[in-house]
Amino acid sequence: MLLLAMDTATPAVTVALHDGETVVAQSSQVDARRHGELLLPAVDRVLEEAGLTLDAVTGLVVGVGPGPYTGLRVGLVTAATFSSVLGVPVHGLCTLDGLAYAAGLDEPFAVATDARRKEVYWARYGDSRTRVSEASVDRPADIAEQLAGLPVVGAGARLYPDAFPDARDPEHQSAAALAALAAEKLAAGGEGAEAGFLDPLPMYLRRPDAQVPKNYKVVTPK
Template identity: 85%
Template sequence: MLLLAVDTATPAVTVALHDGARVIAESHQVDARRHGELLLPAVDRVLRTAGLALDAVTGIVVGVGPGPYTGLRVGLVTAVTFGSALGVPVHGLCTLDGLAYACGIEGPFAVATDARRKEVYWARYADARTRIGEPSVDRPAEIAEELAGLPVVGAGARLYPEAFPDARGPEHQSASALAALAAERIAAGGDGFLDPLPLYLRRPDAQVPKNYKVVTPQ
């Protein structure tokens, strides 16, 4: 097994290689505006560090979000393209699940990432491997009472300490954690994966103009 994991659903552009037992190479950069520029060089860097070629990969793992439209689609399009070119499966995982897996908290907690517009993408977890329900997007004040008393992992918790006083790390997504979670699920029978389709939860920030100016020839 050799899994190539990528995630661009958060400000982190993160890539990792996992051989089924451990992470053998990884790259992690935080830059919310340069996902498209940074992802492919990061993949190349990780492969060179491991001393492997892309055709050695036996599966692709990708974070499907939730996340902002532009950044999220960079990782998904790259993952699907690699999967098609190599003829290998593409395993989608909720980005919040990767953060949950990385935190290592044993009891109940929540994960919250920055959704912009003064909102967070969030979900509750029974433990680091078990999400309760589907991810949502809300204003922090609207869910503060529901999550009261719970540790909250991720950048969303750091941004809104008044709503989430028990903020925990990691702050950003890690492809290493995503790859390790995927390897664990594959070893257990391959259940729990999502289709490699974007989980947006709301309309994109960029909107097509409703009315176009009509220009008639003179």
């Protein structure tokens, strides 16, 4: 098994290789505006560090979000392209699940990432492997009471300390954690939705910022 994992649903452009037992190589850069520019060089870096070529990959893992429209598409399109070229499967995972797994908590907690517009993407967890709510997008003040007393993992907790006073690491997503979670599921014989894998399709939770203008002037030839 050699999994190539990537996630561009958050400001972290993160890539990792996992051989089924351990992380072989990884790269993470935090830059909310350069996902398309940074992802492929990161893939090249981890392959070079591992001394491997892309055709050695036997499966792909990709974070499906939730995340902003443009950045999220970069990872998903790249994973889909590699899958088509290599003829290997793509395993989608909720981005929040990667952060939860990396936190390693064995108590109830939540994960919150920055959704912009003064909102967060969030979900509740029973432990680091078990999500107990659907991913949602809300204003921090609107969910503060629901999450009162719970640790909250991720950048969303640090951005809104009044709503989430017990912020926990990691702050940013890691493809290494996403790959390790996928490898664990696959080693247990899990496939598809029953194992927690998702279709590699974008989880937006809301409409993109770009909209077709209303009442625009139609110009027709004379």
